[in-house]
Amino acid sequence: MKRILAATAAMLVAVSATACGSGDGGGSGDKNKIVFSYWGSDSRQKLTEAAIAKFEEKNPSIKVEGDFSDFDSYYEKLATKTAAGDAPDVMSIEIRALAEYSSRGTIADLNGKVTTTDLDQSVLKAGQVDGKQYAIPTGVNAFPMIVNKKAVEKAGQKVPDDKTWTWDDYISLAQKITAKNGGKTWGTEYNENPAFLQIFAGQKGEPFYKDGKVGVSEQTVKDWWTLLQKIIDTKAGPSAAKMLETGTKPDQALLVTKESAFGSWWSNQLDALTKGSGEELDLLRMPKSPGATASGMFLQPAMYYTISARTEKTAAAQKFVDFLVNDPDAGAILLSDRGLPTNAKVVTAIKGKLSPADQKVLAFMDSIKGELSPVVVPPKGATEMEDILKRATDSVLFGKATPDAAAKTFITEANNSLSQ
Structure with missing residues (x-):
């Protein structure tokens, strides 16, 4: 991952930055507007925008603004916004960044804030640092x-x-x-x-x-x-x-x-x-x-959903993350793009919609689950x-x-x- 050192340095500044954080929802002033940052391909962007539209349809009082980047520029852009006290309300990060972001006070403890009952509990632990649930896995991967x-x-x-x-x-x-x-x-x-x-x-x-x-x-x-x-x-x-x-x-x-x-x-x-x-x-x-x-x-979360520790839109941000990991409507749109869902009920609901390739991944992951090492969160x-x-x-x-x-x-x- 490139330019991470510069991004980390910016994060250090962010900890002492103004406490207003992303309270204005990205400068819009909208009472219930939240910003969701993520990286990926053009196809991921289209899927994510479709999922956002479905969430807004089901939650008409909340507006979600997608903040999309390619991977090479993602962390540098995220660090710049964080340092300026304008962190996105909901942020995607990967496992190698979890210890870093949690230790800097950048992301919030989500324990009890997002429904996790139906998520794979062993995978859910991969979003924990020092016993606190800082991140919710989007889905799981293996490296076959x-x-x-x-x-x-x-x-x-x-x-x-x-x-x-x-x-x-x-x-x-x-x-x-x-x-x-x-x-x-x-x-x-x-x-x-x-x-x-x-x-x-x-x-x-x-x-x-x-x-x-x-x-x-x-x-x-x-x-x-x-x-x-x-x-x-x-x-x-x-x-x-x-x-x-x-x-x-x-x-x-x-x-x-x-x-x-x-x-x-x-x-x-x-x-x-x-x-x-x-x-x-x-x-x-x-x-x-x-x-x-x-x-x-080994199992590894494809990525995580996290919520800014400084957001003033906590309730809306939590509702959006809850939708992404627990709602079959979100699962039917995103499918395996961020890894196979860890919510068993969502997997059951969308199984028939998975592509033949994703069906193979689902069967393969099931066949090797007893052979996989548990997820380990890397250090800072x-x-x-x-x-x-x-x-x-x-x-x-x-x-x-x-x-x-x-x-x-x-x-x-x-x-x-x-x-x-």
């Missing part, structure tokens, strides 16, 4: 392996048993697919997302975070880089330079351009990957390290983790640093970020 079965079978191979396959099985299969297609279709693309490392480390019994610091050992980070390097060296997947070109957005995925048979993405991205590729894609458990007793896979400073890990990973894959040196740099930089 995505496969184009047709591409695998076209290469004369079989889709593996995802309950037993290992990392070596995965690389060997991907290598065969690449070879069969003469390099036109890679066996796999790979992802430098911290979620991938977290799963790999979890299989070795190491948590990503422990006691406010990085819990992953230098050796495990190096072993993970060895795995990525093996994918490149065996031509199971493309070069680091090719992967750098594709970026981290689903619409640029090699699965979408039909240049790869496998790839790791968040489960709520399956629908976009499926539509973008025009192919039928499926979800698999991630491969395991030999002898691993845990899958390493975790917002920088993706950038720190990417810099270290690229330095190794592009041959600019040795794994030993890069691992030490990663652990040092990561812990420095977490200690701020």
Whole structure:
């Protein structure tokens, strides 16, 4: 995540800023107008505006103004508004920002303020810091392996048993697919997302975070880089330079351009990957390290709804969040865009409206729920983790640093970020 340090600095100023907060509802002066900030794609914006319209239809005394941004500029814009005492009444944040925002007094404790009876209580805990419910999860994700079965079978191979396959099985299969297609279709693309490392480390019994610091050992980070390097060296997947070109957005995925048979993405991205590729894609458990007793896979809220600690429109803001997570009408519009809903009644109500891809996600999540590690809220400073890990990973894959040196740099930089 870019520019988070600047955004965090602005948040520090916000704590001592004027106490009026977002009391004017974004400067409109409307008694019951609230501002809702969120990030995403054009399709998310359309879905959200439709949900807002439905809420206003059911609550004609409340006006909701959507404050939309793309992800790259979202936190910087949010920090600027917060520092100016003009924080949105309802704010979307992600798990890596939760400890930061709650500790700065930016968001309110929602315990008893939003109905949570029908929400998955284990997931709900992922919105808590020091026993206070600062955030309500929008829905849940996992980070599985995505496969184009047709591409695998076209290469004369079989889709593996995802309950037993290992990392070596995965690389060997991907290598065969690449070879069969003469390099036109890679066996796999790979992802430098911290979620991938977290799963790999979890299989070795190491948590990503422990006691406010990085819990992953230098050796495990190096072993993970060895795995990525093996994918490149065996031509199971493309070069680091090719992967750098594709970026981290689903619409640029090699699965979408039909240049790869496998790839790791968040489960709520399956629908976009499926539509973008025009192919039928499926979800698999991630491969395991030999002898691993845990899958390493974990649940994670796609994002959260939070309410400004300084809003003077508390009742309206609470009613809006309650609608988003508990009302089947909201669920029928938003579907899985912010992860599969954690409200069982909403899921039951909208199941028939889910796309075939989302139906697969629902079935997959149900099948692996007993294998998933519980959600852990990262400590303050975790917002920088993706950038720190990417810099270290690229330095190794592009041959600019040795794994030993890069691992030490990663652990040092990561812990420095977490200690701020």
